[in-house]
Amino acid sequence: MDAVLRIFRGDAQGGQFQDYTVPLHEGMVVLDAIHHVQAHAASDLACRWNCKAGRCGSCSAEVDGKPKLMCMTRMDEFQPSEPITVAPLKAFPVIKDLVCDVSWNYEVNKRIPPFHPKPPEPDGTWRMQQEDIDRVQEFRKCIECFLCQDVCHVLRDHEKKDSFAGPRFFVRVASLEMHPLDVASRTAYLEEQGGIGLCNITKCCTEVCPESIRITDNAIIPLKERVVDDFYDPVRLAWRWLTRRDRAP
Template identity: 65%
Template sequence: MARKLKLRIWRGDADNGGLQDVVVDANEGEVVLDVIHRVQATQMGDLAVRWNCKAGKCGSCSMEINGKPRLACMTQVAAYGDDETITVTPLRAFPVIKDLVTDVSFNYKKAMEIPAYEHPTELKPGEARMAQIDVERSQEFRKCIECFLCQDTCHVIRDHEENKKSFAGPRFFIRIAELDMHPLDRLRNRKRTAQEEHGLGMCNITKCCTEVCPEHIRITDNAIIPMKERVVDNKYDPIRWLGSKIRKREGME
């Protein structure tokens, strides 16, 4: 059964903009992206919204719904009360392009700054073998759909534009963790670069990235904190440091 849904949609661009009220029909079982499309089709033909799969797997329709970073395609209209007005805005950590579309190129630049996996030179193609328990650990991180909701909610860059230069953000800490935990990756300085080049030390573990992740990746517990502990191994633990100097085996475990 259709209901009249009150929406407030942010419309504008980098120069100016504001919230506009609209009332739209919403059918049972619909998600916020459905009603945004209906608004686009019936009332705001030039409303800009980025979307693709409508199945929570492409990470395109990231926006903020009632102030919370969410995927519009995974947010049920029924979760909101009949009298409630749903406010929809673009991601507030990134520059706005138009309406609900933001420029997330910051993330692609950060992705390029992280060195790729380096395969052992002594292994020929087809010779590499990994045990399932070693694979499982990083498979959690491979679930990332790059919706950048974690980047959007992270206060280090959301609230401090100037930190974008020196802080990669939670999405890329899981990438670094995945590679540093990879049994075959030859690059051994990821702990140092995570701290010194990608800003791991700026994270104060308030776990917002984990709270908003639509794939339920335990970003803080399984990637950021383990990486912080690995940095402590190398940098702030004199016993481990001494051991690594004597036995020359950083990261060889």
């Protein structure tokens, strides 16, 4: 049995979708089909991939309109009678075919206040308990596939790249902010540069995460609540004003 892949071919100037017929075999994933097209029909088809095991986050694309890892999307999920659309991530500029320029993400990452540990204990070490670190271990599962960034409507439709860090980097901030050894505060970053107030928690980032990180419930909303603590809670603001205390550094 064959399947038809409708693949975007083009670059930053524009392009079109082209259909390719691919023979199906058991256990086949979309990335296998893309490799078949490269080997038999279009050797110039550009596609970024690396591990083919859902660990590297390289082969992100939009398959039938949904942001997915091509290596983790089985061909038998789709009706063989319908063409399967494969397009690059729409929130980022296309370089060629299925490869897009995600370098903006790395620039955002550089602006996040880094890990700032408290002073070590007298023996020169730091100790953490498992119960303290459990929460942030979820965030360390992120493989930086940027599917959450792609599906986030603040970046995708409203194009707020100048004022919004996006779900991937809220996850990273959460991993630092909730770390038991870290003493820095990133609420000012989140409120100002990170633009967390632009997130209206519609949870698309959580829906597409291939690592099943509960991005909205466990990272974004807890961070929003910390921003409320420091910037919006009228009782806390009044208390800080009365006691002439600033926010945590």
